[in-house]
Amino acid sequence: MKADPAGVLTGAHYLxxxxxxGEGAMAAGCRFTAGYPITPSTEVVERISRRFPMMGGTFIQMEDELASMAAVVGASWTGTKCxxxxxxxxxxLMMENIGLGAMMETPLVVVNVQRGGPSTGLPTMTGQADMMQARWGxxxxxxxxxxSPQSPQESFDLMIDAFNLSEEYRVPVLFMMxxxxxxxxxxxxxxxxxxxxxxxxxxxxxxxxxxxxxxxNGNGVPEFAxxxxxxRFHTTGLTHDERGYPVMSAECQEELIPRLINKITDNVDKISRFDEENTDGADVVLVTYGITARVARMGIDMARKKGVKVGVIRLIVVWPFPEQHIRDLASKIKAFVVPEINLGxxxxxxxxxxxxKAETILVPHAGGGVHNPQDICDAILRAAK
Amino acid sequence: MSRTDIRITGFGGQGVVLSGYIIGRACAINASQHATMIQSFGPEARGSACSATLAISDSEVLYPYISRPDVFVVMSTEGYDKYRDELKDDGILVYEQNLVHPTLKEGQPSFGVPSTRIAESLGRTIVQNIVMLGFFAASAQIVSREDMRDAVKSSVPPGTEELNLKAFDAGCAHFDETYGEKKEEVGAAAANQG
Known part of the structure; x- marks a missing residue:
């Protein structure tokens, strides 16, 4: 199906x-957004709330993030993209209801524009320290x-993929900017x-x-009404049977939870997306994502000038993680180098x-800025020894 | 790879961020270069020294932040004091001459413009930043005047295009009148920034 032109601001922009x-969400067909604006993500809802009236969308500024997440889970059951x-x-604060979205198999997208943490941390400065929270939160x-997008262009492009994946697999998709x-x-x-x-x-x-x-269905994903x-149906955060009614038993849990997991893990090859460059014959392979992927390319160029054979895998879909691919590479290279704006x-x-099978070297950054490319180059040189 | 880094500073409300946006738009949309703009956030964006930076390159900008700008556009004393030491020794200084009194380094190309007075003469002080942009386009020569003018037109609020373009042209004209004969030399200085 093609996008609804009402939500697509076709052209070259400076954004x-x-x-x-926000434009990516609207182009993807999102017509309901509930949020509690917070730096540095405020401009996303600023954009959406300004443009939504032109395409029949609804934005609600909620009282907090618990309510925002609950509103989005509920609204998705009308069939609207949220x-x-x-x-x-x-x-x-959204974590509990993200779990509800997972349990109720509700398509929706959550954008997290990561800043320095923990707690209120560095509101106006960058971080990548919520990556494990996205997995286990x-x-x-x-x-x-x-x-995880690496540029404004990808913030647009990948939002469309995020919405499409959430519909395909009926899961909350996390957009980790x-x-x-x-x-x-x-x-x-x-x-x-x-x-x-x-x-x-x-x-x-x-x-x-x-x-x-x-x-x-065959893909592990139920159809939607x-x-x-x-x-007539029932949906709940409690363990439930095919009718959606609560069943408090180990048998029902054994039916339901593995299916929720398998609909992702069995389709990893279809969901997984990464850019791969020069990993054939490489001694060192970088694994990067988000803004760090761009900065790392400078470190890679510096290391290549010193004769090191460096490859790179840039994760676009971060979760599910491309486990098998990393396993396969591990037996062919000396080391992985992983720069990220967190402490590991x-x-x-x-x-x-x-x-x-291969050494793994972290290049940490506590947040508030991006890496010095020299630090990434130094780690590559260490890894190549 | 040829990269030019620019810092624009002034006090919050002077249109520092819009100025950065317009330069970036002129380069990225009109001139088909790569231009990454970063703006300052927080309380400084609403009163004290506010700033925007641009990295302009003929290839993708991998590192978005700048450390030693090639061009420094200054519209307030506070901004000048905060960022003056960053400017490359041979970097171009473009300043509001009635608000900023710079200490010039030897050999440094520098260009002053009474952009606030010029904006007042056009009837609206608010277009001071656009006067400055015209003057910047003419002096720094990073992107053509036509591309900048077009970016001004498509970036200002609808209905204000005429006034803003008048302000832009006034900024260009002031450069031609004041520094016109030095144009060759200035062009060479800008070309060396790569």
Whole structure:
């Protein structure tokens, strides 16, 4: 299905990452946003709230992030594509209802423009320290999808993918930006609506008497019935059967939770996205994401000039993590180098998948700025020894 | 790779961020270069020394921040004091001559403009930053006057285009009148910034 032209601001623009993210959401068909604006993500909802009236969208400024997340989970059950936007402290408050979204299999997108943390930290300065929270932040076992853009252009492009993935797999998708990308202004080209592919809500064609709201199709994902369409159904955060009714038993838990996880893990190859460059014959491979991916390229160029064979994997979809690919690479290279604006998060995943076959070196940054490319080069030189 | 770094500073309310946006737009949209703008956030954006930076390059900008600008555009004393030491020794200084009294380094190309007075003469002080942009376009020669003029037109609020373009042209004209004969030399200085 093609995008609704009403939400697509076709043309070449000069936009910051936050505005571009908002434009991406609208182009993807998002027509409901609830949020509690917080720096450095405010401009996303500023943009959306200004433009929504022109396309019949609704923005509600909620009383806090718990309510914002709850509103988005609820609104999605009308069949509308929904978004909420936040940063660190708000992301923490959203965790419980993100879990509810996972349990109720609700398509929606959560943007986190990461700033320095913990707590209120550095509101106007960059960070990438919520990456593990994106994976593990809500309680219980679940799997979500998370993406990380490296530029305003990607903030637009990947928002469309984020919405499409949330519809395809019926999960909350986390859009893990960082303040640097959110607040940098660059050229953003928005294509015509008929060049933007949109995944619509997968509505059931079964009659009400036969429809089971949590009976999965072959992909592990159930079909959807909108509230108000005449289907009798029940949805809950409690462990539930195919009808959606609570069943408090280990058997039902064993039916439901592995399916919620497998619908992601069984489709990793389809969901996974990364850029790969020069990993064939490399001694050292960098694993990067977000703004750090750009800065790291300077460090890579510096190290190449000194004769080191360096490859790079830039994660676009960060979760699910491309485990098998890192495992395969580990046996062919000397070391992975992982620069990130935190004190060691995605590096843990790289190290786990490397399984001791290749060394894993973190290039940490506590936040508030980006790496000095020289530090990344130095780590590559150390890794190549 | 050829990269030019610019810092623009003034007090909050002078249109520092819009100025940065317009330069970036002129370069990225009209002149097909890569231009990454970063603006200052926080209380300084609403009163004290506010700033925007641009990295302009013929290839993708990998490192978005700047440390030693090639061009420093100054519209307030506080901004000058805060950032003056960053400017490269041979970097170009462009300043509001009635608000900023710079200490010039030897050999440094510098250009002053009474942009506030010129804006007043056009009837609206608020277009001071656009006068400055015209003067900047003419003096720093990073992007053509036509591309800058077009970016002004498409960036200002609808209905104010005429006044803003008048302000832009006045800024260019002031440069031509005051520094016109030094144009060659200035062009060479700007070309060396790569």
């Amino acid at each position: 910051d990452g936050d505005f571009a993210c 978004l909420t936007v936040t940063s660190g402290p708000g992301f923490s 809500s309680h219980g076992d679940y799997r979500l999808i998370a993406l 960082d303040e640097c990308v959110g607040h940098m202004t660059e050229k953003v080209v928005i294509p015509p609506a008929d060049e933007i592919e949109i995944v619509p809500r997968k509505l059931t064609d079964k009659p009400p008497g036969e429809f089971l709201p949590y009976k999965a 909108r509230a108000g369409d005449g289907y 998060q995605m590096v843990l995943e790289v190290e786990r998948c490397a399984g001791g």
